[in-house]
Amino acid sequence: VGAKVTIHRAGDVIPEIVSVAKPKQGWRMPAKCPVCGGEVVREEPYIAHRCINPFCGAQRLERLRHFAAVVDIEGLGYSTLTQLIDRKMAEDPSDLFRLRKEQVIELDGFADKSAQNLVDRIAASKKPALGRFLSALGIPQVGEATAEMLAGEFGSIEKLRGASEEDLQRVEGVGPNMAREVFMYFDGHGGELVSKILKAGVAPEAAEPVGEGPLTGKTFVFTGTMETMGRPDAEALVRKLGGKTASNAS
Ligand SMILES: [Zn+2]
Incomplete structure (x- = not known):
């Protein structure tokens, strides 16, 4: 334009x-x-x-790639995903969990063993931590840190899906706009997508609720690279000790 x-x-x-x-x-x-x-x-x-339609054809490849990368399905990159889309074998992430070895073996670059490996790796990613699963969905405005925060606050995908805009706004760091977007996501096509993924056998692991501990009342922001652990692990540790995590200092 x-x-x-x-x-x-x-x-x-x-x-x-x-x-x-x-x-x-x-x-x-x-x-x-x-x-x-x-x-x-x-x-x-x-x-x-x-x-905001998670089933939108124009966003299919990037959404599938994002999902696969976040739930850690190693070896499921652009070239394989493009083939799966072209052959109408994968339209949304739930389809990945229904792939059979006989289908994968038909794709360029796969043989008996590599096809089995991919199917095994997909099966191994069926129990992602809840925060990781939320992050993989690509909900508008919900990045890694917000996903972890929502997971810690609601504990299960069922509770989060059932949350009203008011419930969401009660979470520290979630403003009215984000609350509306998250609510709209689960209320609309996003909820449909989550149902399809759960039906395909994916069971996000419930997050530990924020407990009481030495860090109760404190909020931590992690940025950059840490030497001994990744950011999600560091944030999980803070929450385990009673603290809260945020995506930016405010
Ligand atoms: Zn669209």
Whole structure:
């Protein structure tokens, strides 16, 4: 549309548009996604309008890749996923868990043993920690740290899905916009996707509720790289000791 845009990386999935300058005169933002017909939503405080349908064909490859990477399905990269999509063997993450060795063996680059290995690795990722699972879904505005926070607060996918906007807003660090987006996600197609994934045999492991401990009343923010453990592990440890974690200092 001839406009200049500024983008940033959001939630590890899709670049998000921060500002738009000088679109052509008379141009209007579409109200429906041109690919899937899904609802296009403007995400406050960003200027971005985007399709929030997790089944959207235009986002299929990136969403599948994000899911596979976050739940740690090693060896399920772009080339394999592209083939699975082209052959209509995978439309959303739930399909990955139904793949059989005989199907994988048909793909370029696979033989008997490698096909079995991939099917085994997918099966081994059926019990992700709840925070990781939430992060893998790519819920708008919910990155790794927020996903861990929601997991710690609600404990199970059922409780989180049943949460009202008010329940969500009670969580420290969740503002009205995020609460609305998370609620909308589970209330709409996102809820449908979660049901399909659970039905395919995925069972997210319940998160330990925030307990009382030496760090009760304190909030921790981790950034950068740590020498002895990854960020999710460090955050889990803080919560185990009664502390809270946040994605940024505020
Ligand atoms: Zn769409």
